[in-house]
Amino acid sequence: MAFRPETAVHLRALAEALLRGPSPLTSAERESIAAFVSSRNDCTFCYLSHRAAAAHHDGGDYTFVDAVTKGSGDARVSPKLRALLTIAGKVQQGGKRVTAEDVAAARAEGATDVEIHDAVLIAAAFCMYNRYVDGLATFTPTDPAAYDPMGKRMATQGYGGIRN
């Protein structure tokens, strides 16, 4: 990002709009979808940093995001979010895998079109960020604790995607 500020400004603006801009999904939910997709793509940097950001939208508590990324039947994860995670997981594999049944199941749990849209675009965007980070073999700390202050900054100060 620092190497190429011309593209970084728009990558940050996209993350800001997707994860912190107006949406019927909370930022904790959206950051958890980002962490879930990054974990499926085995991208350690994105997984651990967005896991920490999700936690800091929840007072620094990691239990919600960890329930989301583990895909367990945890009561903290609503049936609607679970249905959106099914869609996000399929987008991670390939957009064509999402079926009309997956979308109908999310709607039956109360998901709106904007929520379905946002789940698809967050999953698609993290298929980009993950490849960008790993394709250039960026430096990646492996200790989850190293990401906690970064996640706190992401949750409280955002991605700085200010246009111009």
Place this chain on the structure above:
Amino acid sequence: MPHIALPDLPGIRGPMAFRPETARPLNDLVDVLLRGPNTLTPGERELIATFVSAENDCRYCQTIHGAIAAHHLGGNEALVVQVKADPERAAISDKLKALLVIAGKTAESGKLVTAADVERARQLGATDIEIHDTVLIAAVFCMCNRYVDGLDTSAPDDPAFYRQRAALVAENGYAASTLTGPSK
């Protein structure tokens, strides 16, 4: 029928009109990457976008970016077909062939790009910025392809639609063209 109720525009333009908040940074990003100042020509960059979209089997993206690539390359549609089918045998530079190897691997997974792939591109004259931009173009189209197919957006069949649209985008850019021009 798209999975959600989108405005009646083909491909990525439906969800972009549906959600302008995210369309703006997406268009700005693609304008910088594919049309901004660069030692790779717009035609070369559109070929990378087309190749990745074909690898991901996204019909709308590979057809529209293929048409834009051809427009930038003096109407050479045969070259676009050749790059999609077998870039190693296409009439493009060895440097671009090496960059397409990196792009193809990025499309599968960023982790597949090796130091040897990058070294080969460097030896054929690729700069760090060109390698960076190739990885990011490939990554961005892994996003756009999933966005377009994940919502099951529509894609016109008529090649004339894409040629017309390509001329408009090549002239005016992505952000300026999203909501303008013929729909279907």
